[in-house]
Amino acid sequence: MPAVKNFICLELDEKSCFRSGTKYVHEGKYMAEVEVELIVRKNEWSPYLTLEDAYKLDDVREPLRRGDVKTAAENAKIYTLQPVTIRSGIAQPNASADLQRSATPCKPLSLSKNRHHENR
DSSP states (O other), X not given: OOBOSOOOEEEEETTEEEEEEEEEEEETTEEEEEEEEEEEESSTTOOEEOHHHHHHHHHHHHXXXXXXXXXXXXXXXXXXXXXXXXXXXXXXXXXXXXXXXXXXXXXXXXXXXXXXXXXX
């Protein structure tokens, strides 16, 4: 189910409406955040993607599979994913085996919700 950013529903008819939402596409080390319009109806299959937005998701997914971030970014906000390892309750970025053997440990990532305030 997509995360809904906007609860305003533009009515199509008495049984359905449009609602803004966000879909996420994950390919390899990338994740794309794609804004879409959902058709909301009063049935068990709701919400639906519009056909245009279904193609939009494909237009983001295919370039990401090829590693073409520039093309994918024409229709989405693109993020690079980095795996983390939890050691002693602290999240650390995964490093290659060579880096893990080095004497310098990785800088821990904060698990706090207010992470952007701690770095100031």
